Amino acid sequence: MxxxxxxxxxxxxxxxxxxxxxxxxxxxxxxxxxxRAVVVSPDFFDAQLKLLRIGKISALLRLPVERAAK
Known part of the structure; x- marks a missing residue:
């Protein structure tokens, strides 16, 4: 909500x-x-950033090594 x-x-x-x-x-x-904008708590914001980073890292881990280095 x-x-x-x-x-x-x-x-x-x-x-x-x-x-x-x-x-x-x-x-x-x-x-x-x-x-125009959405205001959220710092805890919510930090948790979402952490999930994004985890998602990016896991996506990189699924790439062949040559592609992950780019």
Whole structure:
């Protein structure tokens, strides 16, 4: 689940939405519906980066050695 707010709502109540982002992602919408940004907790962000790195490493391990070196 995610909270959705407009840019002006986020601007007016940053503290509230930054607190909410510690529990769930907060999507910041531009012009009503277009998602402009997503605010997440540092722990969530770090965990996702770690998963991306693990995925890249495991993908490299599946490549022949010549291709992995590029």
């Amino acid at each position: 995610s909270t959705e707010v407009t840019t002006s709502e986020f601007r007016n109540e940053q503290s509230r939405y930054l607190d909410a982002a510690q529990r769930e992602p907060v999507s910041i919408l531009s012009r009503g519906a277009r998602r």
